[in-house]
Amino acid sequence: MAAPDKVTDLTSAVATHVRDGMTVALEGFGHLIPFAAGHEIIRQGRRDLTFCRMTPDLLADQMIAAGCVSKLVASFFASGSAGSLREVRRRVESADPAPLEVEEYSHYGMVCRYQAGAAGLPFFPLRSYAGSDLPKLNPLIRKVSDPYGGPDIYVVPPLRPDVTILHAQRADRSGNVQMWGIVGAQQEAAYAAETVIVTVEEIVEEDVVRSDPNRTVLPAHAVTAVIECPGGAHPSYTQGHYDRDNAFYREWTPISRDREAVLDWLEEWVHRVPDRAAYLDKLGAERWAGLGVAPRPSQPVDFGRRVAQEAS
Amino acid sequence: MAAPDKVTDLTSAVATHVRDGMTVALEGFGHLIPFAAGHEIIRQGRRDLTFCRMTPDLLADQMIAAGCVSKLVASFFASGSAGSLREVRRRVESADPAPLEVEEYSHYGMVCRYQAGAAGLPFFPLRSYAGSDLPKLNPLIRKVSDPYGGPDIYVVPPLRPDVTILHAQRADRSGNVQMWGIVGAQQEAAYAAETVIVTVEEIVEEDVVRSDPNRTVLPAHAVTAVIECPGGAHPSYTQGHYDRDNAFYREWTPISRDREAVLDWLEEWVHRVPDRAAYLDKLGAERWAGLGVAPRPSQPVDFGRRVAQEAS
Amino acid sequence: MSTTFSDVAPSSTEFLAAVAARQLVGKRRVFAGVGLPTLAVDLARRTVNPDVELVYESGICGAQPEGLAEGIADSVLVSGAAAVLSMPALFGYVLQRGHVDVGFLGAAQIDRWGSLNTSFIGDWDRPTVRLPGAGGAAEIMPNAGECIVVLRRHDPGALPAELDFCTSPSPVRAHQEDPRMVPPGHGVSTVITPMTVLRRPEKLGELEISEVHPGLTVDDVRAATGWEIAVADDVRETARPTVEEVRLLREEIDTVRLYLR
């Protein structure tokens, strides 16, 4: 049985699947953030995107500054050690240089939206928001009554991105994707989408994936395109491959304060860089080596192989 | 940090946590079926249990025949190659020797009940049942209206067992449980319960579990008691440890047809057998060896270890 | 090679499996239970559709079994599979989200609209026969692109005017409950029995006789059906299995005669 080969390059994947005005989710909760894909979207000059991401951080600041985004759907507008996102703040606080529409939830609210989208449900209930101003701010947060006589409960609507883009450790050529470490709500964000693009640290042989089927977070049927893109999550990290570039996050804070500095940075690190390989070259071997991790392998588990049994 | 030791023996675990009249879930979808625990419940003569299991099979037939169960909550009343469950049928079709109350759902209906129970939700929506007679048969299957203007959708109520009992490949002494192969709805069935008992093929060192945290299906906080019980899933199987005893399932069909034969079987294989070790002795080394599987290890993945980074 | 046809009886598993396999031309993903559907999918892979993918309700995707599976939760389906998903993910994200093209179902009773009874024969409270119940069929029917039903019997008891109980409803019944609740799936598109192949071209329409097995007539099928069954404009004789199809089933797929009796 020859499964279709879904391996392509990032330029073609973005050119083919990401179009102006689309709703695009780039997920990864502090881990496996698809920066390389985000930069490719900036490079190709996409406009008017509705950008979905639970924790818009540097990547959101960059894509918004680049003018790709007209609306943000999110639940936390800051970036741990990098502090607040000045580009986001400029637009929200003073429409500078342009206003930014924001549709706001809590973390679990976003997770539930992805779950509803992934499961084809009209809504998903959660025990948050009673007494909160969030439903007043966001009329899409609504209530349903409990047919079993309990109190009303708040629900959120499904989130169904046109495209969801993720980064993972590995996949086979047919698109079976495996990830480990923090997996966030990536499985839900992918199943919720019409099209799913996944960049991976490495394309592996089918038997690597099939040696551990429980490790597969996205089966091939849920994946549209797979791209081998080592270092694709920098400055965030990939468990077992490279660590988070904390210095980079700290360096962003002063850049983010000044819009011109942000644009200069984008010119230097995105527009003048053809792809992720060139970006890593520019970053330099020494800095990259400084993000390396020592091996800490999982202990294998046994899936077993049938020994012929009497079919008595 | 010294986590509490949750390792105990099956006799004490059942004696302590499973009481007459309780709602008890024994889950495992064709794999990891907790037969040893079910037999211990029979041995201790529990009565009036509400027995929850998506696919009541031999285990249900045995526990019902033993008189432990007054009500069954399930979604499929048969057992693959073993055909229909005659003890269940005798009671439902002719109240012989006593009637059996049945609360019936579809598979996904049961999964959704466990999800609602696990997440503390008052109900869980699913796109099944429109036009079906099941909601007439089971008035707990109800409808809610979509606050976003779509059609009504059916919902099921949470299932919150007093005790959920599972079998798994391994756990550490503090109760972090890891399983692989078919995992069904076990994580949901466990989180839905007040008390969780898990029998495992082996208790392993903490660092075995911690070498692969993504493999942990139940963190220690969700587990009450852990029992080392090799072979605890026979005649079902444990991926990578031993295969399903298909002959045993076939042998059950004629036994199941005759209530006396069932009672004789229970006397011989449950009441006269103190524990699972004795049961395996009785089964015999040769038959057990025939269920063995050849090794097929997963390829390890790397979780990485931090190399000191400048906190510049 | 010139195709030679086998003379296996239309009621045989070989015949039904071969006819079922041919329904899978061009389908990507099949949700199947154990037994005859497994044989049909395996045969389709070796003949009309090498790429067809099988999804099991146990959560297994992309299985590459080294032996014939005995049951949908067989360990041979897990070892070497592309993925094993939890049941919330399998039923919610794969099936309910619409990733399954074809569902294979069996039933004790089917009505003219393709609604199925797998729950009770007789009265609900004190049935003469307690059947296995819904299982995943109540989810497959509304959410799979279409469903193929294989029946081992064809008589007015198995194809009655009225079901004793509706476990897995046709879109027609969903429409009767609430036109807005009509599910995404077509419902039953094809029924394969020991006598005939029935098709249901319209999502809200009735089953009609499309093919009649060798040696039988439309009237035979009508007489064995519990309602005034419609007849397609162009009824054909069902093509027999080829000798090669039967050989594959017996000598390569079910060598231990687990399902072929």
Added chain:
Amino acid sequence: MSTTFSDVAPSSTEFLAAVAARQLVGKRRVFAGVGLPTLAVDLARRTVNPDVELVYESGICGAQPEGLAEGIADSVLVSGAAAVLSMPALFGYVLQRGHVDVGFLGAAQIDRWGSLNTSFIGDWDRPTVRLPGAGGAAEIMPNAGECIVVLRRHDPGALPAELDFCTSPSPVRAHQEDPRMVPPGHGVSTVITPMTVLRRPEKLGELEISEVHPGLTVDDVRAATGWEIAVADDVRETARPTVEEVRLLREEIDTVRLYLR
């Protein structure tokens, strides 16, 4: 050993972390964010509660980090952890199901009922400051057994009579919306500021001054609070951190001075 007290300033991270750590006596499971809460939990483990377990909203349970974590998604928290759960499981099964005893929260504003604002300062549509928003706080507040809030400022702006926006509501506000929607959790039980420790003994009650930091008076705290704040019957002086607690924080927990400035 005889306990000797440190003279670190009540506004210092060391002071706040030490006071926070003492709140964890007898608690099993803490849901914490990065920064001061991490220091407090780590200190508690080394002092008053060796068994306290930390759960991170990133899905990590039973972390045993080999280094100080920079962020709740730091790879050092994953390597060697007991479990990493998906976010649906973490928020749904662990938090919403009631497995978390204590949630640590920060806020830009807190009101007398312990409702929090982490969203906007000023007008919602055109805020003077766009704050980070809800994150997981809107889930932690209703579902954790109780919440401990640490504030870096204590003035009428941070403790106003009226919040500019209520992101994470007290059970009091839930009760105002619908008495039946009062969540299982107590809401905010304790507020630690550079001036005082406030407590809220009643689930539907107000915060009251319980401890006042060394060198300050109840009137100082009152004057710095935006509402007529209640005073407990037995107000104590906040116990200073011990020299040992400060040493642990500086020399064993945050050796790189990531959070201790």
